[in-house]
Amino acid sequence: MTQTSIYNQNLDKNAANFAPLSPLSFLRRAATLYPKHPAVIHGNLHRSWAEVYTRCVQLADALTRQGIRRGETVSVLLPNTPEMYEVHFGVPMAGAVLNAINTRLDARAVAFILQHAEAKILIVDPEFGEVAQAALEQIENKPLVIYTEDPLFDGGQKIGEISYDDFLAKGSVDFAWELPGDEWDAISLNYTSGTTGDPKGVVYHHRGAYLNAVNNIVCWHMESHPVYLWTLPMFHCNGWCFPWTLAAQVGTNVCLRHVREEPIYAAIKEHKVSHFCGAPVVLNTLANADPALKEGIDHKVKVMTAGAAPPAAVIAGMERIGIEVTQVYGLTETYGPMVVSAWQSKWDEVDFDERCRLKARQGIAGVLAEDLMVADPETLEELPWDGETQGEIFMRGNITMKGYLKNPETTEKSFAGGWFHSGDLAVRHPDGYIQIKDRSKDIIISGGENISSLEVESVLFSHPAVLEAAVVAKEDEKWGEVPCAFVSLKPGAQATAEELIAYCRENMARFKCPKHVVFGPLEKTSTGKVQKYLLRERAKSI
């Protein structure tokens, strides 16, 4: 619109007609309008929205008094505890950026992240004290370390200068926190395994966090006051933005340290959980649990799953106990789910096999997700919706990351042509639903965690006996996929599969280690490139 239009005269932004979009507004609203509604439950601990709000304000003030400035990083190594929920608000209320680190990583990866994120503070649960301690020993600019305390957890190792509650107590409940100066300001930083060795730091902004939190409500038809069980780690894409969704809908967060079937079923029944999320492996565990556990759910429960298409057996297992499964799809770069396998009422009458086939498709762009296409990876030309032609999934819109931290080349590459390059290969069906066929980035998804095959390969290569190594995904009933390594040894060298797996465990997070090692020459093209598709075929028969 031209500046001379009558609609651009004296119609500027001001405090009355413009507020930066930020999920922090949801917390303020929940605490103001529903102060007594239960916000967080953890064992016998119950906190209302007013109480959670007060603690978040205190945390923000304590961080500010500690010298944390706007645009600095606060890292956490926490399970799904009340503290993990609070940092999703308290840290950005101080203008700082939350970096929730995957607690399954090993010390080396944690050290890399702390250093790359320039973390000024690290909040750590005793369960991860040991790995945190080892990580801290590897870095130079050590952050202030704060430990949390949880009456529900005995073990572990408390490290750091001060307890979380003592730190909180330094903050005033009257701290005048502010919304970000710009909705484009960063709210969080989430590291993701790439195809190269080092993880990439995906930066989220307030605007995107706000919009995806709302997109979750709209696409899941979530009513007010849901009861949400924290089976999905909040360190995964900030729990797919659900911490903020729960504040918007003034729901109740049921915390959960370990994803095991007994506490999950107990929580569902005791707290009348209405919603939870998790990788198919979680659903699988629930479906295969002791039948006695499953009895007694007499209310509606919905589960969102991502990371792989839910197998028919899992869908059947969930539906039998009245849990409705919705598959979603996204990447760390898209704030978690931005594609939803939206159910259409015209399908209500189809038979079970057809229902599973439909639910196994990743779906369509969410209502607030703007744009999605399956296109030629080189030309970015959209491909026909024929259910057959395979191309790369591209996204664009407001639910796409700000970019990779301190990584302008990769950021630029991933946004080349004005679209985010997902690296995932899919077909698009005639009704517009996409279905993933392969991962072009060579990622293995095991139990909902991304594993870079290149990272595993580089560890194997570093073993003195290894000449060549190629790692591919092997289908696994429990984990969805597991890494399977094909290795050829140096002439005269010797190593057993057990030795190599043990070596990997010493040098990598446990979940990334190959579950199978196969010795022998690797299939290659005439130019010497390993033909992974052939290895994937071989992996199937192991």
Added chain:
Amino acid sequence: MTQTSIYNQNLDKNAANFAPLSPLSFLRRAATLYPKHPAVIHGNLHRSWAEVYTRCVQLADALTRQGIRRGETVSVLLPNTPEMYEVHFGVPMAGAVLNAINTRLDARAVAFILQHAEAKILIVDPEFGEVAQAALEQIENKPLVIYTEDPLFDGGQKIGEISYDDFLAKGSVDFAWELPGDEWDAISLNYTSGTTGDPKGVVYHHRGAYLNAVNNIVCWHMESHPVYLWTLPMFHCNGWCFPWTLAAQVGTNVCLRHVREEPIYAAIKEHKVSHFCGAPVVLNTLANADPALKEGIDHKVKVMTAGAAPPAAVIAGMERIGIEVTQVYGLTETYGPMVVSAWQSKWDEVDFDERCRLKARQGIAGVLAEDLMVADPETLEELPWDGETQGEIFMRGNITMKGYLKNPETTEKSFAGGWFHSGDLAVRHPDGYIQIKDRSKDIIISGGENISSLEVESVLFSHPAVLEAAVVAKEDEKWGEVPCAFVSLKPGAQATAEELIAYCRENMARFKCPKHVVFGPLEKTSTGKVQKYLLRERAKSI
């Protein structure tokens, strides 16, 4: 956040990670993903989302070829027909601004609006041809006039150069429309009666239209594919943004020219209408309809009402036939509803009287509505939530207008202190729900239409026999309120109530005319100010 923060380095906006918020994206998504889903129904006419999209693209192109530039105004005088729905997308797709004029206004008011809005095009339905013709005769820079044709309507007068469909046919289906360059760009212009004579032009932007369209979904817990009946005029705050909500939720718009009980009940039953909106007078009409009409609704229907608290009899009448009533509150300046009388499940067990009392409160700020307070009109200090202390309602956030067109003084005044001054007086209950007690701006709301008492008074003053006139609201069972005039005549002059009412009808839209005229001296303060609260008391006993 400081520019030197690591989070502000090489993490800029680009086409992949930023799109201006605009409800136009919802239409594109609906047409792309659900091309065959019914979008618009009008009698025997059924159009799919693909068809509606194509027509909107053609309209945008035809407007562009006609020379309409970004930031210019297209006015319409239309009932709730398919054309009225299309202009909500086609006009902004051309970068132009939609000005939907209240079809109940008289020629003088329409002329004022066309001139003030600098309308380049006027699209008019034959039902309003006569008033449009009279209005056009009063203005200098006449817009191009386009007439619509509706097989369901026989009468009226076609005026203008070209039919809507012929105009549309000039546009290409391949027109490359674009989202607005800036989400702050104007999308529409809605005139509202103020306390002064001339209506004020309230400007909406794409960002606010998008966010309020989503707020409607979230606050009404609207699922995908609603069937929405157009009882609420789209010229009121762009139908409270529901044209855009319907595209977001890929629903079906059931059009309706006249708000009468037979076609409403017929549509609810035939099309399984799930949602509609209307003033309490509409609900009252439905509640008092022939019992035979009400029979046979066997699905869930929800109605949103605003303009006045729904009386208990109306709530009872609606609930008896299975229609769930939700009151909302807002002003033209807040894109329609931004406050919702959200029902809380803890109230499920209360008795009917208590339920009506709770539903009569205007409610709390919507999830995306940011901020609301009841405060001292002078100091803007928030008042206690005691259900007794009366203050003015103030709003701020993204669902507040851009400002008043070509009216910087009033814009500035209405935003003074960083809050929008609603002019409505309310109390706030301890649970945060607001309840309106009075209108400080001296507005009478009759059948959902705002009437400025000052405007009625100024017409009465212009009658040669009138010395003094004061107009107040009188409660009315059917219309909620009607204007009641207190008049004293000049010495020796004579005039009957009938004469004065007839005079008003000649000089003002019919709905604004006083229904009662009372002669005699007016109560005044010692400084000569009319004491309207005493007149309101007297009006009660008439």
